[in-house]
Every structure is written in structure tokens, then in C-alpha cells.
Amino acid sequence: MLPFMLSPRSLLLGLFFMSHNYITDHLGSTRVVLNNAGTSLERYDYYPYGEKVPVTVANTGNTDYLYTGKESQNALFGINWYDSAARFQTTDGIFTSIDPLAEKYYHISPYAYCAGNPVRFADYDGAEPVKKNVGTAQGFRDEFQSTGAKSGLKTGKAAHLALLGFSETSFSLKNGRPMPLNTQRFNVYKNKYIYTTKGGWIDMAHFMFYAGRAYKYKQQIETAKMMLSGSVLTPEELESLESVASSSPVDMAVSDGMRQEFSDSFLQSILHIVMKIYPAIN
Numbered sequence: 669m670l671p672f673m674l675s676p677r678s679l680l681l682g683l684f685f686m687s688h689n690y691i692t693d694h695l696g697s698t699r700v701v702l703n704n705a706g707t708s709l710e711r712y713d714y715y716p717y718g719e720k721v722p723v724t725v726a727n728t729g730n731t732d733y734l735y736t737g738k739e740s741q742n743a744l745f746g747i748n749w750y751d752s753a754a755r756f757q758t759t760d761g762i763f764t765s766i767d768p769l770a771e772k773y774y775h776i777s778p779y780a781y782c783a784g785n786p787v788r789f790a791d792y793d794g795a796e797p798v799k800k801n802v803g804t805a806q807g808f809r810d811e812f813q814s815t816g817a818k819s820g821l822k823t824g825k826a827a828h829l830a831l832l833g834f835s836e837t838s839f840s841l842k843n844g845r846p847m848p849l850n851t852q853r854f855n856v857y858k859n860k861y862i863y864t865t866k867g868g869w870i871d872m873a874h875f876m877f878y879a880g881r882a883y884k885y886k887q888q889i890e891t892a893k894m895m896l897s898g899s900v901l902t903p904e905e906l907e908s909l910e911s912v913a914s915s916s917p918v919d920m921a922v923s924d925g926m927r928q929e930f931s932d933s934f935l936q937s938i939l940h941i942v943m944k945i946y947p948a949i950n
Contacts, residue, residue, distance in 0.1 A: 688731075694800055695790045696737040716786045718750055719759035735759075736790045754794030757781055769796050803859025808872055811857050832887070834880025845931050851877040878921045885917035 688709070691700040697718075701710040710731075713721035718735030732740045738750040738757075749756045755765045762779045770778035773796065782789040790800060812820035819830040837846035854860060854873035862870045892912040895901070901909065 690731065692737065697735050698731055698733060701731060717759050717761040717781060719748065736792060752791065752794035757794065763794060801858055801860035803862060805862055807859035808857060808862060811859055816853055831880050831883040834876050835884040848877045878925055881924050882917045882921035885915065885920040889913055889915055889917060
């Protein structure tokens with residue numbers, strides 16, 4: 669289910685103000701229009717590039733701001749386009765003119781909408797696709813310090829335990845593998861995605877999980893070094909501890925990430941095969 673947000677707007681009808689509530693999805697598209705009593709006046713569903721899906725609730729023209737919050741040109745000009753500020757876009761996934769930032773995205777068609785991925789990205793002004801929940805490092809820090817367990821304010825042992833907690837996983841039947849247990853809340857942060865000049869886009873939910881893993885491995889490495897310096901060990905124990913002590917916590921966390929990506933790819937391949945043979949089984 670898509671996360672929906674309720675945002676009030678007011679419409680001037682004749683000499684009176686009539687308040688409506690507009691429910692939008694994760695891309696900012698208007699999905700439901702409610703009156704003050706909470707009665708649904710209109711409902712909108714969309715195909716990937718903004719064409720409206722026929723629905724049972726009559727649309728009475730309470731808004732022209734529909735797909736990703738853009739103004740539909742259908743009522744004004746009778747064409748199935750949206751006004752994207754810098755240029756118009758069609759419901760076929762293309763713009764009607766060249767991308768003003770075409771040189772920056774030379775590997776993508778200058779007419780393509782959101783690099784062909786309208787579910788993950790949105791393009792609010794016709795300039796370039798952006799991720800929802802794009803923010804800044806300072807914005808993430810503020811949320812980290814003021815929401816949930818306020819882990820960003822913790823120090824000492826509490827901070828130590830919080831970092832270790834970020835590394836924890838729990839087996840998920842739905843996903844068929846262990847999944848992060850304590851970093852899911854970062855997925856709803858307004859500053860979930862941060863852009864860096866050296867590393868590109870960073871998903872902070874992933875970053876915090878692997879930061880926790882690296883910290884956990886750092887603790888294991890320090891423990892191994894202490895045991896090597898003050899314990900009587902068997903050759904097998906010595907070899908094992910030396911291997912841990914000489915490891916890099918970052919490299920170990922990156923290896924975890926690579927295994928995660930491999931498992932994602934493997935499970936997608938299995939699902940693809942099952943979906944192909946399922947009709948024959950059914």
C-alpha cells in the first residue's frame with residue numbers, strides 16, 4: 669500500500685469558501701478529494717506516466733492538479749498533457765521539448781520522463797528527475813536527533829548500544845531472508861536521500877544499517893586483538909583471532925552489502941522463473 673499524506677487546500681466557489689482535503693501518494697499525485705465531512709468526492713488512479721485510470725467515483729472538477737501535483741491541461745485545452753513548468757509532459761512518458769539539462773544526462777533521451785522510472789522518481793519542474801524524500805545531511809541530522817528514540821543525541825554506552833542495534837536483522841518470511849530490524853524508520857525520513865559530490869546519492873536507511881555493521885565488526889576486531897595479547901590460545905584459536913584482528917570493519921560491512929545485493933538478484937531471478945511457470949501449474 670502506498671503511503672498517503674493529507675494536505676488541506678481551499679477552493680473559492682462563487683462567493684463562498686468551501687474547504688476540501690486532498691490525499692496524495694508518495695509522488696505527490698492527488699488520489700482522493702474529501703469534503704469537510706470526510707466524504708469522498710473524487711478518486712484518481714493513474715497509469716505509470718500519469719494517464720488517469722477510469723474509476724467508479726465521479727470526478728466533478730474540484731482540482732486540475734493531479735499527477736505528481738501538476739496541472740492537467742485537459743480542462744483548458746482538451747489535451748492529455750501536464751504542465752511541468754519548464755516544459756509540458758505527455759502521459760506516454762515523454763516531454764514535448766528537449767531537457768534543459770540534456771548535457772548533464774547525455775546517456776538518457778532528452779525527451780524521457782524520469783529516466784523511464786516514474787515509480788521511483790518524480791520530475792516536478794521538467795528539469796531533472798529527483799527522488800522523493802531528498803534532503804540534506806543537516807536535515808537528516810535534525811530528524812535523527814528529534815524523532816523516534818532520538819539516537820542522534822545519545823552518548824557513551826547508550827550511543828554504543830544504538831549503533832549495535834542498527835546492525836541487527838530479523839528473518840522475514842515475506843522477503844525470504846534476514847532484513848534490517850531497526851533502520852526501517854529511516855525510510856520515512858524527509859531527508860532519507862542525500863546527494864554527495866563524491867559518492868552520489870546515499871540512501872540513509874542503508875547507510876545507517878551498514879554503519880552499524882561496521883561498528884559491530886570494529887568491536888569484534890578490538891576484542892580479538894585483546895585476546896591475542898593476553899590469552900593462552902590453541903593454534904586454531906590463534907589463527908581464527910588473527911584473521912579477525914587483521915580485518916577491516918568497513919570491508920566486512922561492504923562484503924555484507926555485496927551479499928545482500930546478490931541475494932536480492934537471486935531471489936528476483938527465482939521469482940521471475942516461478943511467475944513464468946505458474947500459469948502452467950495453475
